[in-house]
Amino acid sequence: xxxxxxRKFLVSGExxxxxxxxxxxxxxxxxxxxxxxxxxxxxTATGATLTIKGAGAxxxxxxxxxxxxxxxxxxxLDTLCVGAPIAKTRYRVEYSGHVWEIDLFEGANAGLVLxxxxxxxxxxxxxxxxxxGREVSEDERYYNAYLTRHPFGSWSA
Numbered sequence: 001x002x003x004x005x006x007r008k009f010l011v012s013g014e015x016x017x018x019x020x021x022x023x024x025x026x027x028x029x030x031x032x033x034x035x036x037x038x039x040x041x042x043x044t045a046t047g048a049t050l051t052i053k054g055a056g057a058x059x060x061x062x063x064x065x066x067x068x069x070x071x072x073x074x075x076x077l078d079t080l081c082v083g084a085p086i087a088k089t090r091y092r093v094e095y096s097g098h099v100w101e102i103d104l105f106e107g108a109n110a111g112l113v114l115x116x117x118x119x120x121x122x123x124x125x126x127x128x129x130x131x132x133g134r135e136v137s138e139d140e141r142y143y144n145a146y147l148t149r150h151p152f153g154s155w156s157a
Contacts, residue, residue: 002062002063002064003060003061003063004060004061004063004118005059005060005121006059006116006118006119006137007059007119007126007135008114008116008137008142009115009116009128009132009133009134009135009136009137010114010133010134010136011102011114011115011133012130012131012132012133013130013131014131015130016091016093016100016102016131019093019094020091020092020102021091021092023089023090023091023104024045024089024090024091025045025088025089026042026043026044026086026087026088026089026090026103027042027077027085027086027087028040028041028042028043028077028085028086028088028144029041029077029081029082029083029085029086029148030081030082030083030145030148031076031082032082033082033146033148033149035055036055037052037055038051038052038053038145040053040145041077041080041081042073043077046070047070048068048069048072048073049065049073050065050066050068050073051063051065051066052064052065056138058122058138059119059137060122081148082149083148084107084108084148084151085148086105086107086144086147086148087105087107088103088104088105088106088109089103089104089106090102090103090104091103091104093129095127095129096126096127096129097127098117098119098126098127099117099118100115100132101116101117102114102115103115105152107151108151108153108154109147109152109153110152110153111152111153112142112152114136141155
């Protein structure tokens, strides 16, 4: 079984930008967004992927990802997804032996900036960069599937 082990943090400040790549524009939506499983569709300028994720056990969950034709992905995003698609730019930053992915959200989720780091095991030590703020790994409000139905811009202070 393929397993994703990931920690997620709010991003503090802009210092990460000096080490980031050029970024990749992403649009994504969910064909299924249940507590115990999601089916995600993701589009970039160069392709599309379909990702199936199982229920989480802490920061780990099963994950299966498949490339699909971009045209099919666009059609599914436009006609089959629940909630509003998410738009974001993903940047990659290498820090202390790990690749961090920083998502700068747009549209209804503008103002939200999240950093994720994938691990080999749930107990793997991670040196946190100074821009990694509060950990939100197990806070479902910060899951992309949640954001399609409850955009960050609609949250009360």
